[in-house]
Amino acid sequence: MILDIFFPNRCLGCNRIIDADLLVCELCFEHIDFAHFNYFDDNFIKEKCRLLFPVEHTFALMQFEQENLSRKIIHELKYKSREKAGKVLAQWTSERLNFKDKRPDLLVSVPLHPRKLKERGYNQLHIFTEKLSEFYDIPFDHHLIRRNHYSKAQALKDKEHRLETENTFSITKEISGKHILLVDDVFTTGNTLATIAWEILKAGNNTVSILVMAVDM
Template identity: 75%
Template sequence: MLFPVENAYALMQFEQENLSRKIIHELKYRSRETTGKILADWVIERLDFKKEKPDLLVTVPLHPKKEKERGYNQLHLFTKVLSDFYTVPFDHHLFKRNHYSKAQALKDKKHRLETQHTFSLIKNVSNQHILIIDDVFTTGNTLATIAWEILKAGNNKVSILVMAVDE
């Protein structure tokens, strides 16, 4: 099921001990990158850009150290599959993560809110409709921080797609 919200889409609910949590953890922590392709195929079955197709897909970046630890960014294959299907370019290097930190899932709610200065826009972008892609929406701070950087950069529009929502 895809949960549409004004300019936002979520594929699954992310609940304690449910299948969606297990799927995301397989993708992120157990080197099951191909799970991203399966999830992208689910999105393709459910998402139609009838009203407005984005101009660019971007992913929430991992810090280089964390990407090296995992061996990949869990969002890249997912985004590539969507990019190929919808013929929308992607840019995994529009942003950089400025600080290495432990996973959001390991932080308490107070520390999850600390995202100021976490990301930097490293390329100029203007007059674009940008779809930001992330795995799990928890507090919304990560996506809000990135969206704000995009909106400050120029006459841009932002939409959001997440694999799961943790309520």
Template identity: 75%
Template sequence: MMLDLLFPNRCIHCNRIIEPDLLVCDLCFNQIHFTHYDYFGNNLIKEKCRLLFPVEHTYALIQFEEEGVSRKIIHELKYRSREKTGKILAEWTTERLDFKDAKPDLMVSVPLHPKKLRERGYNQLHLFTETLSGFYKIPFEHTLIKRNHYSKAQALKDKKHRLESVNTFSLNTAVTGKHILLIDDVFTTGNTVSSIAWEILKAGDNKISVLIMAVDI
């Protein structure tokens, strides 16, 4: 392809030319710190979530590092219109996460406010969620939760202001008796997933598990 010759795909970390369907080269891939969390066991996210809301299981794919490859991956996904990054992260997840015989009933990703969605042009979690849904054969619902207030991007706030911020969510439709896998990109304070989890838990006899792209604790 002429475009591939003129504008070859490059590693987001070191700028080496790589295959069109890749995100990083082999050398930089080896610098990514995967968490190796046990979805059914104890981990840092589960410990944090249990202080905020009742949670069943938790998993994070990678460790978010301010100066590492993981930060560039998340920023490519969220701020540089590289939506396909979500599909790649989902493929890495499927290679490492096994729900065994305890699959959730429904996948729900954290929503963007409509204004933020218009600004960005896409929700960075949708392709990630849809790819996981297809692999695990678990349905997803992008419109179950709505974000009621427009707010500054979490990644652009310092940690003090992340702790002070209050994100308000509500349910678009009633849901009861479901085990819901709540999906977000970066877990820092847990405020966002906690706010959504309580809306789901208040709605009926539901259970919550959490899946995160990158954990920053």
């Protein structure tokens, strides 16, 4: 295409020209800090979540550190409208996460407030979740959870304010007896996920697991 000629896709790591469907070149791919979490075993996220709510299983694709490539990839997806990053991250996840015979019943991503959705133009988690749904043949629901309050992004809050649970969520429909896999971009304190998880747990005889693109350790 003409746009590919004048505006070629470039590696997020070294800026060299790469195929349109890629995020990084082969050399830079080797520098991505994958978390190597086992979904069924104890890990950093599971330990943190258990202090906040009952959690079944947890998985993180990458580590989210100060200047690493993983952080740059997430920021491209979240703040620079690079939606195709969600497809690539879902592919990487499918290559590293095997649910075996214990697949969750439903994929649910953390929602944006309608005002934030209008400002950003899209929810960065939707494409990621939808591609995971295709890979694993698990249904998703973008409307099960509603965010009731608008606030600035977690990344723009200082640590003290991140600990506040000022954002509240609600369930929009009856749901019971389901294993819900909550999907988010970056795990920091776990408070947002905990707030949502408790709403799901209170709604019925449900269980909750967590999947995130990256974990800030």
